Amino acid sequence: MPEVKYQDLPFEEAIAFFRQKLNLPTATWTDIWQAMHTRAFVVAGAIKADLLQDLRAAVEQAIAEGTTLATFRDAFDEAVAKYGWIYVGGRNWRSRLIFETNIRTAYAAGRWQQMTDPDLLKLRPYLLYRHGDSRYPRPQHLAWDGLVLPADDPWWKTHYPPNGWGCKCRVFSLSKRELKAMGKSGPDRAPDNGSYQWADKNTGQTHTVPTGIDPGWAYNVGEKTDWTPDVSKYPKRLGDYLSRELEDLS
Known part of the structure; x- marks a missing residue:
């Protein structure tokens, strides 16, 4: 590709x-x-x-x-x-x-x-993980290279790249024909590589992070969220600024 x-x-x-x-x-x-x-x-x-x-x-x-x-x-x-x-x-x-x-x-x-557009998914229902050309590759990202999963597999919610600072990994969509051309009779099974604990030194809070993912990166950047900052939790001047920002975006 x-x-x-x-x-x-x-x-x-x-x-x-x-x-x-x-x-x-x-x-x-x-x-x-x-x-x-x-x-x-x-x-x-x-x-x-x-x-x-x-x-x-x-x-x-x-x-x-x-x-x-x-x-x-x-x-x-x-x-x-x-x-x-x-x-x-x-x-x-x-x-x-x-x-x-x-x-x-x-x-x-x-x-x-683009890849999860319903019309495209009918033709290309699988996603292929490809390791990026990093100078110092992460071993776990290398292990995921060539992994094929359905686009709706929950694994993508935490492992859709980038999966860390400087991560160059990519994902490509595949058709059933392309899957067979890779020598696969069907998609792979999502790997379970475990997790580790990471403590935020600023807050003291501990987070559970999937193995192979940098802290703070275990999410799918392409999936939409309804989160907005609670302006009442900020000092008045900053809260007023954020309120104006939200109004401009609405």
Whole structure:
């Protein structure tokens, strides 16, 4: 199958996914958890609304127009200088993390919407997991390479990629004919690789995470959620800001 590069964007589903997010200032990356990210644009430590909006605009340009990491870094540097933002990590690492995380999740969400379209599912009812071309591959992701499951298998609710920071794994839809061409008489059985416990140092809360998945990534970015932030739990100024954000998106 041909490699799809993120610079091949845009496509409507990925753009729509990103544009329906609201800006949510946060102090740490665990301030919102898993599927909440499908509704909120966050950058850990970006608590100024204007800073967050400038970063969002640069990310949206990349998703909608296919601009490069270099272009995003120019906008990142401008925002840092403009607002005096002191962020965690080196400039190259942090800018790449923001850029690639948002690009990959938007792409994955858009692909999920395409692959689970009812009309397409009639022709291509299976999904194939493919390991990405990572320099340091995760052993569990490699083990899932070639796994074929029905599109409605519950496994995809927690294992649809990306499955961690920097994860480049992809999913492709398959027809029954393509499944047979792979030498399979039917779909595989969803693997049960167990789980592990991860403690959030900021809150002290412990989460159960599937083996092979990074903390905070055990969700399907393409599945819609009804979650919205409870504005009453935020300080008045931030609560008022979030209320305006929600009104603009409604």
